[in-house]
Amino acid sequence: MFSSALATEFLKLRRCKVTWATLVxxxxxxxxxxxFMWIVREPGRAEQLGLLGTKANLSGLExxxxxxxxxxxxxxxxxxxxxxSFIVAYIFGREYTEGTAKNLLALPxxxxxxxxxxxxxxxAWWMTLVVAVLAEAxxxxxxxxxxxxxxEMAAGGVRNALLAAGISYLLxxxxxxxxxxxxxxxxxxxxxxxxxxxGNLFGKTGWADWFPWSIVPLMIGMVGQPETLPASSYVxxxxxxxxxxxxxxxxxxxxxxxx
Amino acid sequence: MTTDSAITTRGLSKRxxxxxxxxxxxxxxRRGEIYxxxxxxxxxxxxxxxxxxxxxxxxGGEVEVLGRRIVPGETEVFGRIGxxxxxxxxxxxxxxxxxxxxxxxxxxxxxAAVPETIKLxxxxxxxxxxxxxxxxxxxxxLSLARALLHYPELLLLDEPANALDPAGIVEVRELLRxxxxxxxxxxxxxxxxxxxxxxxxxxxxxxxxxxLIEESSRDDLATKARTFSTKVFSEQERADAMLTMExxxxxxxxxxxxxxxxxx
Numbered sequence: 001m002f003s004s005a006l007a008t009e010f011l012k013l014r015r016c017k018v019t020w021a022t023l024v025x026x027x028x029x030x031x032x033x034x035x036f037m038w039i040v041r042e043p044g045r046a047e048q049l050g051l052l053g054t055k056a057n058l059s060g061l062e063x064x065x066x067x068x069x070x071x072x073x074x075x076x077x078x079x080x081x082x083x084x085s086f087i088v089a090y091i092f093g094r095e096y097t098e099g100t101a102k103n104l105l106a107l108p109x110x111x112x113x114x115x116x117x118x119x120x121x122x123x124a125w126w127m128t129l130v131v132a133v134l135a136e137a138x139x140x141x142x143x144x145x146x147x148x149x150x151x152e153m154a155a156g157g158v159r160n161a162l163l164a165a166g167i168s169y170l171l172x173x174x175x176x177x178x179x180x181x182x183x184x185x186x187x188x189x190x191x192x193x194x195x196x197x198x199g200n201l202f203g204k205t206g207w208a209d210w211f212p213w214s215i216v217p218l219m220i221g222m223v224g225q226p227e228t229l230p231a232s233s234y235v236x237x238x239x240x241x242x243x244x245x246x247x248x249x250x251x252x253x254x255x256x257x258x259x
Numbered sequence: 260m261t262t263d264s265a266i267t268t269r270g271l272s273k274r275x276x277x278x279x280x281x282x283x284x285x286x287x288x289r290r291g292e293i294y295x296x297x298x299x300x301x302x303x304x305x306x307x308x309x310x311x312x313x314x315x316x317x318x319g320g321e322v323e324v325l326g327r328r329i330v331p332g333e334t335e336v337f338g339r340i341g342x343x344x345x346x347x348x349x350x351x352x353x354x355x356x357x358x359x360x361x362x363x364x365x366x367x368x369x370x371a372a373v374p375e376t377i378k379l380x381x382x383x384x385x386x387x388x389x390x391x392x393x394x395x396x397x398x399x400x401l402s403l404a405r406a407l408l409h410y411p412e413l414l415l416l417d418e419p420a421n422a423l424d425p426a427g428i429v430e431v432r433e434l435l436r437x438x439x440x441x442x443x444x445x446x447x448x449x450x451x452x453x454x455x456x457x458x459x460x461x462x463x464x465x466x467x468x469x470x471l472i473e474e475s476s477r478d479d480l481a482t483k484a485r486t487f488s489t490k491v492f493s494e495q496e497r498a499d500a501m502l503t504m505e506x507x508x509x510x511x512x513x514x515x516x517x518x519x520x521x522x523x
Contacts, residue, residue: 001365001367004364004365004367005365007364008361008364008365011353011357011360011361011364012350012352012353012361014352014353014357015352015353015389016352017352094350098348098349098350098351099346099348100348100349100350102309102314102344102345102348103348103362103405104365105312105313105314106312106313106314106337106340106342107334107337107338107365107366108334108335108336108337108338108365108366108367109334109365110332110334253331253332254316254331256309256314256315256316257309257314257315258306258309258314258315
């Protein structure tokens with residue numbers, strides 16, 4: 001029955017505009033980086049662009065592959081944390097806003113299968129976006145003719161982006177939990193924004209390794225220098241993931257559905 | 260708990276903070292019968308149906324459906340139950356056919372069940388239309404189709420005539436009657452409209468303030484109603500009621516190209 005639950009979760013995405021909207025949203029990232037790179041490489045034209053040129057210069061960017069890949073990791077990590085929260089809030093929340101949760105919860109299918117199937121759909125959706133954005137980024141970088149690309153550097157860039165994407169994913173079951181608890185889109189999105197703000201705050205303290213939403217900013221160097229994560233951070237992430245899944249399953253199992 | 264029972268509840272209760280929505284409800288619905296669960300808005304009908312489906316946990320009492328106790332984690336029995344709770348709902352981006360395909364896969368029904376059910380509910384003209392673009396009445400038909408798709412032994416229907424036009428109400432009424440008579444399907448339907456259940460139900464339970472205050476066969480209830488009507492209403496009021504009924508029948512006859520059961 002799990003395979004049926006999974007197949008129907010994918011079927012529900014058919015003709016779904018939100019999937020395209022997220023693709024368009026994340027694909028703006030490499031385009032934005034490319035714009036900055038172009039401005040840095042063409043200071044004369046940048047000047048004609050006024051503020052954009054000033055901002056690009058102030059950011060201290062270099063129009064090189066290391067710089068490009070570093071910004072890409074930032075987009076996948078931080079942008080991804082928000083976008084992925086939106087995806088999960090949509091996948092779980094639509095059942096409540098569209099009134100279909102009650103149709104799912106009294107079927108000959110264990111309720112936890114729906115939770116796991118939805119998390120798998122979110123993972124597939126997220127990985128598709130990440131692969132698409134990586135392909136787009138490399139195509140744009142090559143088109144710009146940025147200097148300094150080696151196979152090792154490309155592999156490192158992909159590895160970092162995938163690691164940031166993976167860590168972001170480990171946080172989403174908590175978002176799913178908040179969604180089924182709040183039965184809609186707004187509570188999880190509010191929660192995600194609050195956690196990102198707190199993550200930034202904790203990132204500037206000595207507790208950054210221990211607060212789940214600080215770990216991505218810490219890894220990509222958004223709060224201090226990029227660093228290799230300690231084992232304790234992976235334990236915290238794993239526990240966050242398990243707690244999120246357990247909370248979501250318990251919520252759909254034991255709470256009243258008076259939708 | 261007896262073996263001829265499709266639904267049995269004992270002392271079933273549900274409390275929300277200060278509100279006792281269902282109060283010690285004892286129900287016994289026999290297999291193969293159509294049971295009308297009648298009550299005003301807020302009487303506890305929907306809460307009762309949600310408890311029968313395990314969507315809401317009772318604060319007291321117990322529920323047994325088709326011989327299985329409804330407890331968290333129970334799944335087997337839901338393959339034998341079709342249901343429609345309160346409002347019609349479907350995935351708006353999916354077509355009628357795709358919405359039913361979701362249900363078919365989740366109930367492990369044969370592929371033929373989808374076209375058969377579309378035909379049964381007269382949804383053929385809308386089969387490839389997105390559910391989000393259906394009228395309310397057709398959304399209700401889709402919800403009924405979802406409930407019927409896997410050939411359930413028991414149908415739990417909460418206000419099934421909601422949003423249906425008069426012809427649609429008669430069609431659904433005839434469909435439910437034939438399911439009970441020809442396939443032995445048990446139907447438990449709630450309504451706040453007496454006429455709706457009076458035309459269909461074998462037995463009627465009246466629920467008020469969460470309690471079952473009366474339970475009778477349709478014929479007994481009709482007799483009581485006639486006696487009551489004679490005592491309480493004037494000739495003019497009874498004539499008005501009769502006229503309303505006749506107007507409805509005339510309307511059904513005039514729209515006979517959609518409604519096949521008219522005999523006016």
